[in-house]
Amino acid sequence: MTTVPVPGPPRLPLLGNLPAFARDPLGFFTRLRGHGDLVEWRLGPQRSLFLSRPEHIGELLTGIESEFRHPELGWAFKLVLGEGVVTSEGPSWRRKRALVQPAVRPRQVRGYAETMTDCAATLARSWRPGQRLDVRDEMLGLTQRIAVRTLFGADTAGRESTIGPAMDIAQRAIGDEFRGVTLFLPPWLPTPGRRKLRRAVAVIDREVARVTGIRRRSGEERDDLLSRLLAARDEQDRPLTDKEIRDEAVTLYIGGHETTGTTLTWAWYLLSRSPEARDRLTRELDDALGGRAPGHDDLRLLPWTEQIIKETLRLFPPVWLMSGIAKERSTVGGHAVAKGTVVWSSQWSAHRDARWFPDPEAFRPERWDADVAAAVPDHAWFPFGGGSRACLGARFAMVEAVLVLATLAQRFHVDVDKGEIPPRTGLTLQPSRPVRGTLRAV
Known part of the structure; x- marks a missing residue:
């Protein structure tokens, strides 16, 4: 283990690299790569370490819980997601995780495929x-x-206009807080945005409680995520x-809604260019499906x-940034990491590293041909x-995105207007x- 200082960009007194980060987070992390694979920087007074090499990123991802803990993600995030699997730590x-994971295993996701294609x-x-x-x-x-x-399932039929807008307000509030100064405001300080968020969360709570109460009273088991959560038992x-x-339920909703919807939006944008x-996609859909609706087996x-x-x-990774806070005796790449250091990695930056993805700005689905992808x-x-x-809903998200794209692309091209659309950072990349x-x- 070494304690040799790692390189980093120049920084301002007190503010550190905060101004550069705030102006252009994506560009900032991309530029950090130019300083090396392990880069020290400062988010205000906070000591930070940025990782670029895949093996170092793997140490961070696999070290959460053991060597690193999750950072606080803000008042809005905690209010909306509560004490769900994303925000919990340790034994909780x-x-x-053990209770929720069975609801999104591949066998269960198969059962949701028909709903995806029907919609x-x-x-x-x-x-x-x-x-x-x-x-x-x-x-x-x-x-x-x-x-x-x-x-x-059917218990929300006709009520999507109630829970849907409330969830949208909640998701926007999390993203706005992540980008703005409210992330640093004390939880007790009311703002117009926080009052609006509280009203939206009250709607979510009432609707989830209503549906949960109906299902508990009926005792009926159905092929939906709520039934699987109700049936789950720990050791x-x-x-x-x-x-x-x-x-x-709220965690699964947010994870399965905005991220996949945004991925599909970017997919249409890239295919238009x-x-x-796009022509190869049309040929594949014609050959494989012959005009019929796709299913899980397809x-x-x-x-x-x-x-x-x-x-x-x-x-365009929806989640573009990950971090962990070093506990006692944390290390990355053989370097000792002081307790309290925030260790960062960025999907945006890593995914555009020419060492792993030649011509990284180009849209080339052929990168994922089996023989080529094996070298990544x-x-x-x-x-x-x-x-x-790792995201529990990863399999759900991939199946949904593929089946939805296949179903829509069988019938239509979506010709997105010309002109570049740069991404905007928030909780997700929009x-x-x-x-x-x-x-x-x-």
């Missing part, structure tokens, strides 16, 4: 050639309907409490569709994190302006 996290097909039937649309609004509306149906045969079910990739017949999603996640180091591509705290396009029949 291990218990909740996508319903949307496609409402589209018309020549129609102008806001692509992000369409994709978020679709993934919202899928999230509500897979979570709560002491204890079920999740109503509050725990609420927290996990790559006619060759995933193996749609490798190019999956490669499009993987390449989209490389270029572990943890060079990590849109769902990694280690024991388009910085509306993504507008025109529908064209296949």
Whole structure:
């Protein structure tokens, strides 16, 4: 183990590198790579370490819980997600992960595939050639309907307009806090945004409690995530409490709605700028499906569709930044890391590193051909994190994105308007302006 200082960019007194980070977080982390694979910087007075090499990133991802702890993600984040599996630590996290994980295992995700394609097909039937649309609004509306149906089933029929807008307010508030000064304000200080968020969370709490109460009273088991959460038991045969079910349901909703909807938005944007990739997608869908709706068993017949999603996640990872706070005797790459140091890695930066992805700015789904992808180091591509705290819904998200893209692309091209759309950072990586396009029949 070495204590040799690691390089880093110049920094200001007290502020450190905060101004450069705040102006352009994505560019800042990309520039940090130029200082080396382990880079020291300061977020204000806070000592920080930035990682670029995949093996170092792997140490961070696999060391959460043992050598690193999660940072606080803000008042809004905690209010919305409560004490769910994402925000918990230690024994509480291990218990909740064991209870929630069975609900999103591959066998269970298979059962949700029909809902995904049904919702996508319903949307496609409402589209018309020549129609102008806001692509992000369409994709978020679709993934919202899928999230509500897979979570709560028929008990929310006709009430999506109640829980959906409240969830949208909650997600926007988390992103706004992450980008703004409210992240540093004390929890007791009221602001107009916080009051609006409290009202939205009250709506979410009432709706989840209503559906949970209906299901508990009926005792009926259904093929949705809520039923699986209600049936879950830990090693002491204890079920999740109503509050725990609420927290996990909200966590699963947010994880399965905005991130997948945004990924699909970026996929349409990238395909509009790559006619060759779009034509190959059309050929694959024609050959594999012959006009019928895709199902879970068809995933193996749609490798190019999956490669499009993987390449989209490389270029525009919804979760673009991860961090952990060093505990006692933490190390990375053989370097001792002082207790309290915040260790960062960025999917945006790592995914655009030319050492692992030649011509990294180019959209090339062929990077994920089996023989080429095998050469990509572990943890060079990590849109769902990694280690024991990897996203539980990763399989759900991939299946949903592939099936939705296949269902819609069978019938339509979405020709996104010309012009670059840079991403905007918040809790997730979003388009910085509306993504507008025109529908064209296949």
